[in-house]
Amino acid sequence: MNKFACKDLGIDCDFVATAETKEETLKKAMAHGGTVHKDIMKGQSEAQMAVFDQKLRDSIQPV
Ligand SMILES: [Zn+2]
Numbered sequence: 730m731n732k733f734a735c736k737d738l739g740i741d742c743d744f745v746a747t748a749e750t751k752e753e754t755l756k757k758a759m760a761h762g763g764t765v766h767k768d769i770m771k772g773q774s775e776a777q778m779a780v781f782d783q784k785l786r787d788s789i790q791p792v
Pocket of ligand 1: 735740742743744761765766
């Protein structure tokens with residue numbers, strides 16, 4: 730199992746995603762971010778999004 734938590738990115742949110750694979754976890758995290766945190770995502774440039782995407786991937790941990 731892999732786990733992502735918004736708190737790991739310093740976001741004040743209790744959302745946690747778990748899935749069998751890292752890709753699946755990332756997908757759930759992106760779906761959550763795209764709806765609940767769309768205000769954060771919206772103001773980002775493409776370069777900032779790339780950094781954010783990398784951080785997100787790095788924060789997904791096996792559990
Ligand atoms: Zn969240």
